[in-house]
Amino acid sequence: KAGVTQTPRYLIKTRGQQVTLSCSPISGHRSVSWYQQTPGQGLQFLFEYFSETQRNKGNFPGRFSGRQFSNSRSEMNVSTLELGDSALYLCASSLTPSAGGSYNEQFFGPGTRLTVL
Amino acid sequence: AQKVTQAQTEISVVEKEDVTLDCVYETRDTTYYLFWYKQPPSGELVFLIRRNSFDEQNEISGRYSWNFQKSTSSFNFTITASQVVDSAVYFCALSLVSGNTPLVFGKGTRLSVIA
Numbered sequence: 001k002a003g004v005t006q007t008p009r010y011l012i013k014t015r016g017q018q019v020t021l022s023c024s025p026i027s028g029h030r031s032v033s034w035y036q037q038t039p040g041q042g043l044q045f046l047f048e049y050f051s052e053t054q055r056n057k058g059n060f061p062g063r064f065s066g067r068q069f070s071n072s073r074s075e076m077n078v079s080t081l082e083l084g085d086s087a088l089y090l091c092a093s094s095l096t097p098s099a100g101g102s103y104n105e106q107f108f109g110p111g112t113r114l115t116v117l
Numbered sequence: 118a119q120k121v122t123q124a125q126t127e128i129s130v131v132e133k134e135d136v137t138l139d140c141v142y143e144t145r146d147t148t149y150y151l152f153w154y155k156q157p158p159s160g161e162l163v164f165l166i167r168r169n170s171f172d173e174q175n176e177i178s179g180r181y182s183w184n185f186q187k188s189t190s191s192f193n194f195t196i197t198a199s200q201v202v203d204s205a206v207y208f209c210a211l212s213l214v215s216g217n218t219p220l221v222f223g224k225g226t227r228l229s230v231i232a
Contacts (some may be wrong), residue, residue: 092162105167
């Protein structure tokens with residue numbers, strides 16, 4: 001069974017540009033969550049999508065957005081990039097929403113390392 | 118709000134030594150899950166264990182063991198007879214059972230096992 005895949009694995013952009021990252025969940029998983037990992041802030045939750053609807057959102061500015069397609073693949077977009085957006089962006093998938101009620105293990109992808117110059 | 122603290126930023130041990138990674142959490146909820154994840158250099162987080170707040174039994178899995186103590190809000194992780202392959206960043210995380218709260222991670226502990 002293929003794991004969570006993220007593309008691209010590495011990305012270099014300049015300030016002011018925008019970027020789109022892609023995540024393909026494990027087959028059959030309908031929930032996709034995004035996290036930002038930086039040395040200073042650690043792992044922070046960005047948002048979660050389930051059945052093409054944003055179910056939860058972390059404390060990030062509106063420059064960070066995402067969407068999910070009918071095949072459960074997800075993209076996240078960051079507009080007007082800032083130096084502080086340099087980070088490892090991790091995607092995780094689970095069968096159903098990961099938070100609340102029943103436990104659903106999240107499986108993480110290898111991440112996309114974004115460098116903003 | 119929930120919080121997870123991993124006070125040890127970096128730990129370095131010699132192979133075959135035992136090492137304990139500390140995790141202290143804060144939450145007002147009485148039902149929650151606690152997790153440990155391993156992040157090798159490749160980047161992906163690898164799930165190690167989940168513990169329900171109602172289950173304070175310690176768990177052992179091979180060289181790994183976990184000590185959950187609600188009285189001290191701690192969920193510590195011990196690796197016995199460490200190996201070079203254990204070198205990674207380890208994260209402790211908390212998730213509430215009720216509501217719609219996502220995983221809250223600690224800042225992680227970087228473990229280096231030296232041959």
